[in-house]
Amino acid sequence: MADAQATPLPSILLIGCGKMGGAMLEGWLAEGLAPSVVVDRHRDTLPAPHRLVRDVADLPADFRPALIVLAMKPQKVAAAIAAVAPLATHAPVLSVLAGRTVGGLTDALRAHMPPGAHPVIIRSMPNTPAAVGEGMTVSYAPPCASAAQRALCDRVLSAVGQTAWVTHEDDINVVTAISGSGPAYVFLLAELLEQAGIEGGLPPALARQIARQTVSGAGVLMQRSGIDADELRRNVTSPGGTTQQALSVLMAPDAWPATLHAAVRAATERAHELAS
Secondary structure, three states: OOOOOOOOEOOEEEEOOOHHHHHHHHHHHHHOEOOOEEEOOOOOOOOOOOEEEOOHHHOOOOOOOOEEEEOOOHHHHHHHHHHHOOHHHOOOEEEOOOOOOHHHHHHHHHOOOOOOOOOOEEEEEOOHHHHHOOEEEEEEOOOOOOHHHHHHHHHHHHOOEEEEEEOOOOHHHHHHHHHHOHHHHHHHHHHHHHHHHHHOOOOHHHHHHHHHHHHHHHHHHHHHHOOOHHHHHHHHOOOOOHHHHHHHHHOOOOOHHHHHHHHHHHHHHHHHHHOO
C-alpha cells in the first residue's frame, strides 16, 4: 500500500455508497484520499475533510473532483447524469454500473453538455471482495481516454485489489459472469459444504467452520503459491483415495464441467440483455 500522507489518492466524487460503492470507499479512505464528496442517502457519517451529501442536487458548488465514480442504483442514473455533466467536462467518469455501456452513458451525458463536448467514460466491473482489499476489477477504456486517465482509474481501483483491462467492451459481459458474479459461486460452494457436513453428522458450528476455512484457505494457497489450479487439485488427489472418489462425481461430464460452464453462459447472456 502506498504512503497515504505522501501520495494520497486524488479527489473523487462518489455517487452511490451501497455494497460496491461502500467497499471501494473504505479502501480509498484506508489508502489516503484527497478531500472528496460522497452522495448517498443512507450513510451516516464521513470523516473530515470529506463531505457527505444526500442528493446530487446538493453537490457543493466549489467542488471540482479529479474523478467521478458512478455507483448508484440503476434508477438513479438519469438524475446523476444531469448533475455531473458540468463536472464531466474536465474529469473522467468511472462507471461501475452493471449493464450500462460506454456509448449509452456518453450519449446521456452529452444531452446535458454544450455541443461538441466529449466526456470520457471508463467502464469497470469490480467485485465484493473489494471490501477487504481483495477485489478483482476489470475495466474498459474507449479510444478517447488518455493514458493519464486510464492510469488515474487504475490507481483508484488498485487501492481495493487487483486490476486488469480488456480491449473490447463486450468482454466486460464475460468478466461480469466470472469475477463479478463469481464470489456468489464460491459462497454457494461453502454453503453446500456446510450443509453436507451437517447431513454427515457434524455439529452445525463445526461444519460451518471447516467449510468456510477450507474455501478461504484454498483461495489463499492458490493465490500465494502461484501454482496452476489444476496442479493444486492433483496435489490433493491421491490415486484411489477419497478426493479422487469425490472428484469422479464432480468432474463427470454432466456435473461441474457442464453446469458451471452453463451458469457462466447464462450470466453472460443476461449481461448482454441488460446492456444499454
